């Protein structure tokens with residue numbers, strides 16, 4: 250059995266775990282990232298966390314094959330550099346060199362959404378498939394592509410930012426500078442915006458009353474709760490959300506025809522209320538002949554472990570491919 254150390258570098262928490270070659274976690278631990286610190290301090294703490302997990306796990310050090318890190322932003326797995334992160338301070342950080350000073354193991358780094366997709370492919374909802382796309386509906390819309398059992402992230406490892414593909418030209422403004430991106434209609438942030446607008450436009454609605462009862466608090470569940478209470482205003486918000494998500498998923502199918510699309514992130518906790526109508530509409534709109542096999546659209550399974558497992562599996566793939574770490 251080979252073991253890998255997976256590290257999930259997040260804006261709030263940094264998690265690490267020992268994972269076997271089937272994607273099973275043996276032990277894990279986490280620390281606060283304290284994101285506004287100097288980048289070298291953060292990397293030093295990542296190394297300390299990694300050593301702690303290795304010590305606590307009881308697996309001999311010589312059975313641990315490599316370290317993988319999933320990080321937000323753009324990294325270069327050839328040079329071992331974390332080039333840029335949006336919500337952390339990393340700018341051209343030679344993270345592989347820094348890790349080698351602390352732990353003598355091959356070290357690999359990839360984008361967090363991409364490694365999460367690899368986790369679904371190896372051990373989660375897309376297990377057994379050759380190609381899959383994992384879409385995360387959270388604060389933004391994350392996307393990761395796995396093609397022939399490997400992460401596909403473009404020639405420069407800066408792809409595939411599916412959340413920033415435009416579905417409505419001139420639509421809602423996006424943080425990326427464009428308008429009408431997938432993300433500004435299908436993220437939790439988008440659903441909160443549309444829920445708030447609908448409640449203001451329909452003060453008589455159950456939706457508005459629900460928000461008032463919650464002292465103005467709105468989240469990704471609010472419209473679903475009011476819809477289940479029979480509110481037509483909330484139903485219209487969800488109908489629009491599902492419609493836009495289905496159109497974007499049809500775009501994903503038409504672009505790369507993955508065997509599986511796994512949907513994760515906070516909004517995916519709505520389960521079948523979200524999945525079933527989105528699946529029907531996306532497949533109906535995709536450019537697919539009648540008797541041809543259809544992609545499977547399913548809920549993601551890996552949850553909070555996706556980052557650790559995916560980072561470890563990415564390290565495993567890099568070792569198999571003979572990449573210098």
Ligand SMILES: [Zn+2]
Pocket residue numbers: 412413414423424425426427430432
């Ligand atoms: Zn955008």
